[in-house]
Amino acid sequence: MEESQRKLATEQGIFSLWFNWTLSTGALILLVLLSLWVSKLWLPLVALAFFGIMTVWIRRSTARPASGACRLIPWVVARVLLYSGIVMLAIDVLYVRGYVNNIFDPELLNINHPYITILVLGPVATMVGLAMMWRGGRAAICQDCKIRYGAPPERGYLGRIYTQESLYQLKFFVLISLLLTAESWGYYIFYYVNVSINDPDHFFYHWIPVIIWAITVIYMGTRYFTIWGYYYGHSGHSGKVTENYTRVRFLILTKDRIFLGKNEEFPQDPGMGLIDTPAAVSLNYHKDIPLDKASKMFTDLSGIPAGEFRIRTMYESADMTGTCNIFHFIVTLDDTGKTETASMPGKWFSIPQLQRLMTMGALSPLLSTEINRLYTVAMMWKTYDREGRRLYRIKNYRPMFRINGIQDWDVDFNDPHWLYIARNNEDKPFFRLRKWWQKNISGINSK
Numbered sequence: 001m002e003e004s005q006r007k008l009a010t011e012q013g014i015f016s017l018w019f020n021w022t023l024s025t026g027a028l029i030l031l032v033l034l035s036l037w038v039s040k041l042w043l044p045l046v047a048l049a050f051f052g053i054m055t056v057w058i059r060r061s062t063a064r065p066a067s068g069a070c071r072l073i074p075w076v077v078a079r080v081l082l083y084s085g086i087v088m089l090a091i092d093v094l095y096v097r098g099y100v101n102n103i104f105d106p107e108l109l110n111i112n113h114p115y116i117t118i119l120v121l122g123p124v125a126t127m128v129g130l131a132m133m134w135r136g137g138r139a140a141i142c143q144d145c146k147i148r149y150g151a152p153p154e155r156g157y158l159g160r161i162y163t164q165e166s167l168y169q170l171k172f173f174v175l176i177s178l179l180l181t182a183e184s185w186g187y188y189i190f191y192y193v194n195v196s197i198n199d200p201d202h203f204f205y206h207w208i209p210v211i212i213w214a215i216t217v218i219y220m221g222t223r224y225f226t227i228w229g230y231y232y233g234h235s236g237h238s239g240k241v242t243e244n245y246t247r248v249r250f251l252i253l254t255k256d257r258i259f260l261g262k263n264e265e266f267p268q269d270p271g272m273g274l275i276d277t278p279a280a281v282s283l284n285y286h287k288d289i290p291l292d293k294a295s296k297m298f299t300d301l302s303g304i305p306a307g308e309f310r311i312r313t314m315y316e317s318a319d320m321t322g323t324c325n326i327f328h329f330i331v332t333l334d335d336t337g338k339t340e341t342a343s344m345p346g347k348w349f350s351i352p353q354l355q356r357l358m359t360m361g362a363l364s365p366l367l368s369t370e371i372n373r374l375y376t377v378a379m380m381w382k383t384y385d386r387e388g389r390r391l392y393r394i395k396n397y398r399p400m401f402r403i404n405g406i407q408d409w410d411v412d413f414n415d416p417h418w419l420y421i422a423r424n425n426e427d428k429p430f431f432r433l434r435k436w437w438q439k440n441i442s443g444i445n446s447k
Contacts, residue, residue: 015228017165025077025173028077028125032209040114045085047081058078062444079128080121080125083128087124118205125173129177132170133171154318158319176212244324247280247326249370250330252278256351256402257350259278260349274364279301281301285325301344308338310407314330314370315328382399
């Protein structure tokens with residue numbers, strides 16, 4: 001990919017954050033405005049229709065592998081529309097059936113205005129946003145993104161921007177939702193008279209949300225123009241690799257131990273100085289690295305002859321602009337002694353020691369990502385079939401994690417399906433319902 005194409009891809013990725021914010025939050029504001037003309041009895045159906053449109057948009061975005069645009073805010077807004085539609089529908093049923101008369105004084109009710117839209121949207125948006133903040137990276141949409149496009153350390157500059165800005169947008173969404181909730185409910189409690197909606201009511205319930213939304217669109221536009229300007233002005237002078245390149249990494253194992261040291265191949269990485277695999281190399285861009293070529297590369301790196309180790313492909317990852325791809329391989333040695341004469345400084349660590357290093361944050365981000373993938377795929381393959389059903393009729397049973405014999409395992413570590421099994425399997429609540437919903441509605445696990 002040429003430098004101009006790479007910059008264009010990054011530019012489109014940055015401005016997709018603005019586009020997604022504008023359209024997603026705009027759907028909520030449009031619902032508020034439509035409440036001026038659409039009957040409250042029919043407005044829940046409009047909200048649910050908007051939810052359907054947002055879901056289709058998210059699914060189509062998901063189906064385009066090259067897009068990789070952050071879908072967190074559209075995902076949040078879709079759920080706000082769904083839950084708000086359900087709440088408004090429930091209120092309508094209470095009014096139509098007369099149940100609400102058993103709860104409130106009928107003289108205080110107004111059948112023409114069973115609810116005010118922003119009074120429903122504001123609290124629901126706040127609660128959904130706070131719930132997503134609490135879940136963090138465990139949210140289904142974020143897990144799906146990691147499975148499809150790799151963990152943040154593998155996604156390059158644009159991936160880091162998405163990680164940073166998705167959290168920022170979510171916090172900003174919660175702040176604006178809280179502001180609108182306080183404004184609308186404060187006016188409702190202290191000033192609103194439930195007889196009709198007059199001009200001041202329209203201003204507080206309809207036009208203030210529109211004005212605040214317009215301000216957020218301008219603010220977000222300014223923010224992403226600034227980020228784009230910074231990238232455009234510094235991308236050619238940052239000292240980072242500007243040509244397409246390939247990284248090849250080897251995890252060195254023997255029995256249940258892993259050989260680690262410090263990888264100085266990429267001193268500009270954020271994880272420099274952390275413990276990493278000592279066997280890694282960069283080279284000109286390669287679309288594929290055959291196993292025999294990888295074997296020769298490892299021999300050149302380590303000085304260990306080809307007949308004294310076994311090698312298998314683990315998985316491939318790439319950043320979001322196509323600048324760099326990474327090939328991950330697993331190398332196993334017969335015994336630990338072979339590294340004593342190898343040209344790789346480092347030492348052997350047991351599985352418990354590796355766990356402690358991960359807990360301490362002492363491993364490089366890429367190595368942590370590789371270990372997590374190896375552990376997750378191995379445990380899912382040992383515990384469940386490809387449909388997510390338990391291999392053993394013991395609920396929540398987990399076999400012991402061991403890496404001895406990994407070269408002979410009949411599992412593809414590059415297959416993302418096992419990562420989806422980790423998200424939803426027979427030991428998870430509502431396994432079948434969640435599986436149906438993710439496949440047919442949300443588009444997760446729809447590869």
